[in-house]
Amino acid sequence: MASLVVLERHLWLTLTDIKDAERTRFLDALVSSTGLFGPAVKGFSERYSEAQKASQVMRHFLPKRSSSGSSAHKRAPSTPRPTKPAKQASQPSPAADAQRQPRANKRFPFPQRQGPRPSAAPHSAHPLRFKNPDSLAGSELVPQGGTGDSSQSKTRISFSFSFVEILRISQHNHEDKFQVTFYEERNFQGRSYECTGDSGDFSSYLSHCHSCRVHSGCWMMYDYPNFMGNQYFFRRGEYADCMSMFGMSNCIRSCRMISMHRGSYRMRIYERENFMGQMYEMMDDCENIMDRYRMSHCQSCHVMDGHWLMYEQPHYRGKMSYFSPGEYRNFSNMDGMKFMSMRRIMDSWY
Incomplete structure (x- = not known):
């Protein structure tokens, strides 16, 4: 269980943009039965809210940049310089092109970003909101963005269950299945x-x-x-x-x-042993093979899909036998039973 908790914490922290120091606090938090991170989530939410409030207070003390001051300092018009006669164009050599390349391209030979850089989303003072802070179930994270509904201004991530809770639920359902x-x-x-x-x-x-x-x-x-x-x-x-x-x-x-089977049902019945004689393929229930296939009895069968019940009398009466997928070459080994009706074991019966 400890290894599952550590794995789940790493998975959650990779989805966030938390600093390494904060990640260390979450990873070193004590394992609590009330949630994945225990009281560490509440402490982080409080610190985040205080930092947001402090940043808003600092903005009131910072001087605002004036747009009129920039227009006052304009450069004087410069006198035009005499132009030199254009030289005859010559084919540049590859070595010269390599020398003209900027140093950044030599260090980082990757394609440069095309187009304008995306503008950063406006800063917001919304703290992290959790519907259930202890287990982060049904959480709604709003790390940045304003009040708009666009994807660039507001980011939401909603979760219904955590990994540990899903594992516990699936294990509980598996144990109660039979x-x-x-x-x-x-x-x-x-x-x-x-x-x-x-x-x-x-x-x-x-x-x-x-x-x-x-x-x-x-x-x-x-x-x-x-x-x-x-x-x-x-x-x-x-x-x-x-x-x-x-x-x-x-x-x-x-x-x-x-075991439960979901899907198609297929079975082939044969009139004689070792899959000899008349053969019919069945995909649904049969109350009487004599009325449907004009067979007095069947002595072997091949169950390909699903689980079946076979009865020695029509209309699902008399002694029964259970048949799982497989080959049954001779029914004489089963106390000499002769089957006259068959029915599927449906998943709705579970």
Whole structure:
């Protein structure tokens, strides 16, 4: 965390036009939980305001330059000098041109700036204004400029979040993305076990599981350890009696989270093993492959995009199986199941 704070301070200071002495004070400031620079921001704002007020006071004591005095000291007209006859033009040599070049061009062989120099913006007494000085969140810096709305007279830089805050928010959202709580008894009673990832066997935490709350994410539950046995799909919601709701003969023993997929869905189903026989490519849900493709069953598939659920009966009934992207050459290894309907796991379910 200390390295992130130092990195964020360097990033903020590179956007400003602060002197090296002031930068050292910001970098050496103690790390505070209230903000990135802590009380150093308040002290710098106060010093900046005092310096602006002092400069305004000094302007009242400085004499103003009079425009009439310059017109009084005019040069007298000089007598014209006799002109010399023009010499015959000759082709200058390269060596002579090199000697005539000014010394600045020899030291700095860079192209000179063309056109008039930009005029500096008028000095302003506006101090640094912060909506939240402690964290610099939603800040508005007005280091120079007047009251006009042009970009040359007023410079504004607005920020919504700092780097450390964005990192903390993204980490918090990532941790809360998948979470489920299991309970021993029905109606969320008895001992509980909170899970945020795959769990091959949580029998050491609970003797049995009859209810659960899925706070976020989509999960596949298994009635045997190590992701074996019958599969059950759980999405966000409350399940007061899992066994009666899904017709389980055994309670949940292991679980696996399903990562979110955003994009297109593609899957090819085959009538026979090893991708043989009739082939159809699917991109949406199918309630009955017999009605749509005139297939009695499918024995292999190739999931190219997305996550899918396949059911042994039409209209998404019966036993189910979860299929992630990959090749599945033979369904006979899965207890001889024959699938008749398929559906996609949508990102809106998370």
